[in-house]
Amino acid sequence: MIFSKIPKPEKHIFICLQNRPAMHPRGSCASKGAAAVYEAFARQLESEKLFARFALTNCGCLGPCMKGTTAMVYPDGVMYAGLTPEDVPSIIEQHLKGGEPVAELLISPDVWG
Numbered sequence: 001m002i003f004s005k006i007p008k009p010e011k012h013i014f015i016c017l018q019n020r021p022a023m024h025p026r027g028s029c030a031s032k033g034a035a036a037v038y039e040a041f042a043r044q045l046e047s048e049k050l051f052a053r054f055a056l057t058n059c060g061c062l063g064p065c066m067k068g069t070t071a072m073v074y075p076d077g078v079m080y081a082g083l084t085p086e087d088v089p090s091i092i093e094q095h096l097k098g099g100e101p102v103a104e105l106l107i108s109p110d111v112w113g
Contacts, residue, residue: 009055011096013041014072018061029061029068033084037069040085044092054096064111073101081107 015038019030028034041056062070067081071091078101080091087105095101 007052010053011076012055012057012074013091013096014057014059014062014074015041016060016062016065016068016070017058018065018068020065026065027068028065029070032068034069036085037071037083037088040088041092044088048092050092050096054092064107067107067111070107076101079107080105081111 015034016029017034017038018028020026020028022031038056038058045051045054045056062072062079064070064079064081069081069083071080071083072078073080073091073095076095078095080087080102083091083105087102090102091105
């Protein structure tokens with residue numbers, strides 16, 4: 001039996017799509033436009049035929065809900081916060097393709113206390 005191997009992506013982007021009730025004290029990325037951010041990543045990765053290089057996965061809570069929309073890039077261990085669809089092209093160009101995280105979109109290191 002022959003199995004085809006799935007190519008290992010260079011980087012893997014996780015976008016939080018966690019949804020909580022509107023009155024929840026931590027908020028949620030879903031209420032801050034996470035679906036639109038995910039769609040922007042998916043559209044650009046598809047239009048540039050980058051899915052062979054980079055994986056995109058929606059996920060639950062990444063932790064700092066109050067800073068949503070959040071995204072994590074592995075294996076780099078880089079977290080972005082407060083994302084909008086307009087931020088996606090710079091993350092793809094500068095970080096995914098260029099290897100340099102987008103400094104102005106990084107989550108503050110003090111978010112973990």
